[in-house]
Amino acid sequence: MAGSSDIELSEAVVKNALEKLAWADLKQHLDAISFDSDDLDELLGHIKRHSEFIATYPAPDFEDKRDAFLDAIEGYALDTVESEGPLRVREYRATLRLIEGGYRGILDMLERAEVSKLPAALRVSAYIARSIGEYSHVAKKANQAAIRNGALDLAAAALLKDEDGNDYSPAAVIGAIVMTLGATLGMEAHRNKWWAADGRLVIPKIVPTTQDDLYKVGSGTVLGMLWRRWKRAEEKHRFLEGELRELNTSEWPEGVPANIKRLLISRPGTLDLLDFVANERLGQQSEQDLMHLVTRTRIREQIVGIEGSADLPPTNYVSIEEAHAVRALSNMLAFDVLSDAEERGGLTLAEWIRGYSLLKAMAHDLSDETRTDPILVRAEALEDALVRVGLTAERARKFIDQVTFARPKGATKASRDLYDCPLVATADGSYVLIAPALLSSHVAMLTMSNVSRFGEEFSRKGKAFEGYVHEIFRRQGLTCLSFKHETGDERYEFDAIVPWGDYVFLFECKNHGLSGYDPVRAHHFAQGLASDMNQVRRQAEELRTNPKLIAERLGKEWVGKKVIATVLNCLPYAIPMADDADVLVSDVGIVRRFFEERYFYANQHHPLENKAAILHRTAVASQWSGTNPTPKDFLSILRHPLQVKILKDHTVMDQSSYPITEDTLVLSYERLRTNTTDESFASAAGGDPRRVKQTIAKADAVIRQAKSEHSRRAARKRDRLWREMQKRNKV
Incomplete structure (x- = not known):
């Protein structure tokens, strides 16, 4: 029986049914919605990411119940979706067998080792x-x-x-x-x-x-x-x-x-x-x-x-x-x-x-x-x-x-x-x-x-993060506003709005943790980011279509200015975007660095004998088109973050292979970071590698000479002290 098109597939209901292997509960929910091909794809996505469905170790009782559950889904897809529905379920089951087969193959090799x-x-x-x-x-x-x-x-x-x-x-x-x-x-x-x-x-x-x-x-x-x-x-x-x-x-x-x-x-x-x-x-x-x-x-x-x-x-x-x-x-x-x-x-x-x-x-x-x-x-x-x-x-x-x-x-x-x-x-x-x-x-x-x-x-510290963002802009003499707004049944909460030049920069401040290279956490971060982008997109549309709001909150002179919507992460997650992108993704490190220093530097750390150190910095590339930052410079770094480009340019795809059974090999690709030399850093940042190399070589020579002279002076001082002690001992 066809359900209501107003009811959407519920992730919570699906997750609960998967955990309990409760087909009756899931079927009741599927019957209540207008289940179609898109819903099947969404359902299979939830199942695919349900790690408990994968029996890494043999578990016959569980596997029988799980397979019966999948049989029921395949039959339901046959009854409600076009003929390709059951095929998509079978494709998932083939992937499931492939994954479990890899684990079982490794366990088999371990038993015989x-x-x-x-x-x-x-x-x-x-x-x-x-x-x-x-x-x-x-x-x-x-x-x-x-x-x-x-x-x-x-x-x-x-x-x-x-x-x-x-x-x-x-x-x-x-x-x-x-x-x-x-x-x-x-x-x-x-x-x-x-x-x-x-x-x-x-x-x-x-x-x-x-x-x-x-x-x-x-x-x-x-x-x-x-x-x-x-x-x-x-x-x-x-x-x-x-x-x-x-x-x-x-x-x-x-x-x-x-x-x-x-x-x-x-x-x-x-x-x-x-x-x-x-x-x-x-x-x-x-x-x-x-x-x-x-x-x-x-x-x-x-x-x-x-x-x-x-x-x-x-x-x-x-x-x-x-x-x-x-x-x-x-x-x-x-x-x-x-x-x-x-x-x-x-x-x-x-x-x-x-x-x-x-x-x-x-x-x-x-x-x-x-x-x-x-x-x-x-x-x-x-x-x-x-x-x-x-x-x-x-x-x-x-x-x-x-x-x-x-x-x-x-x-x-x-x-x-x-x-x-x-x-x-x-x-x-x-x-x-x-x-x-x-x-x-x-x-x-x-x-x-x-x-x-x-x-x-750490998102509960969002207000502290918003305050930190406001302070960055205010230190530059820029206005930074936050306020709540209602239009009919619609409610808006603007975290940070910065009118500057020909633009109204709108920031949605987010304080989500990164994945630590964990694919599961990375997926959840990406899901949250997609939601954040939709949120700031909605806010930007209100600013673009409500000149009265702009006039009241920012001033009449800002009506008609281009709104730049950005999700601003507290941690370093930014995405390079095309010039026509309606939402940008940046992070506070990029914003802070833009205002704090004009140049990107190549740094050399020279330790000294007394545990002190010398830090020599060589200017490589400028973030500003002139001697002071401009709104266009700022928009450029939000769209094309140099920090991301530098790291991407020092990332390679490494190829290797490994067995999961005696006769099955996996051709594997993994990302690795390559060495960053002064020249490669300058090239990635858009600087002049040759000039940077020459400047660093001159500085290194000066520092080595200074360290050598310091060592000789220290040796002479130790020698004088030793001779003085010898004289005292003779007396």
Whole structure:
């Protein structure tokens, strides 16, 4: 029976039916709407993104019920939609079988691998030890590459060469090491039933391992890596519209091994590119904040360490990383995180930062290039340490619980592998501190990512962000207004309106968290952004068609000016747009940077012997057409953000392959950041690479000469002091 065309497909009803596999409930809802081809596509989209429908491990009872549910949908599509309806359902089911087949193939290879013959306790101890050794090797190479001519240049270590001359990203490799360890522990937990009743992963007591043990678990580590890569491939397909399909033999490239019978392709799409660029920019911002802290402040004098007692910041900082986290997180969220008393996940942001900073400092103090044995901390010792550095005993236990690797509990989402939750509980009451996860992460990023697991959004601080945006424009002498407006039944709330030149700039201010490269979170961000764009589009239309409103609120002289509608994100998510786009997407970092400095600079950080540093900056490209910013310059940077172009120009698509069964290979494409040289940066920014190179070379020569003279003076001073002491001793 045809339903009403006024009722739309409800995501909440669909989600509830999927969770319960309640076909009767879903059918009742479908009967109530005018179900058509578009509704079927929307329904299949919800099903496609319902991760619980995928049985990564064999679950016969669930699979039978799920398949019966899909049978019912296929039959309903046959009765209500044109003949292509059932075909589209079958296409989804084929993709579902493909995804599950990949997981089952990896599990089958694991069961037959030699590593499965080792005792479980030895396996898990060796997995952790091996990850530590692999991390130390890659981190050492990256640190060496980041020091160029005595200057620190993190962009020079974005891409390195392996022993065979192949390019690799150390950040991606370290990420793979950590994520692979998490995937491997998850597989072992399923096989050995190590999930505790409270959701925590509790592994056996850590046992000593030998080099032979580390070698033997290599196959298990590889299979964990395959699990992780397949999971990312299928999630990018389901959530970010990435390509995932089997290639026809006519599409096969040359050189496919003879034993391969099936070749799949996994290739990310446009949404993945936007997400990648945004997260890379966030990382760059964090690095720049750290550079500013180290080179332009005396923060080292405020560090008290973790050995003694410490109050929460800003009274004390236990490490430079903690001071950096406070600064970076405050900049990212556009409010002072230390003055924010609101609890998220049971802790204030200051307590989250202190807890992660302690763990990272412990990992740093207990790690070195030769150590491979896991770092173990007794539960009571960890609680005492947290209390010593400013948390109450109750908050210390809460923090430990929130950063312990676990399965989902209630409304809490699963741990983002071992980054958010770098503690792994052991059966003897200790915790393994996963050093690679902590040492390769920024405390600010860990805090934001973990807090978001508890359904906490920073959007409730939207008013603070709006105030921050207003202040940026008012410092430039520009008017910035916000107000509410009603027309009949329509209500509007304008966050920021800036009349300037021939334009009325309209900003809808949003404070959503980024994905942290997680495809699921990236999808939700994109959904929210689409809604935000519709919202500001509606507001812009009201301004364009209501001259009375413009005259009353802004003044008659602004009637008829061109309205520029923009979604303004607090975090660095911007999209280059065509000149005729009706809505722009930018971020406050781009706006702030436009007004603060005319030029983009190439920076060189030169450390000195006394822990001080010299920061040399070379102007590369101007954001302004003249000596002062203009409205046209501003519109240009909103439409064509230079920060995004620079990063996109330093992004490549890396091709590799990996097996998911003995005879099935996946041809995989992943985005990587390439090294940023002074010349490549200048070229991407539209500057003159040759001039920039010459300027930097001259500055480097001057600084090296100055450092050499300083060293000679210091040596002469030490020599004089030594001779004076010798004279006194003789007397």
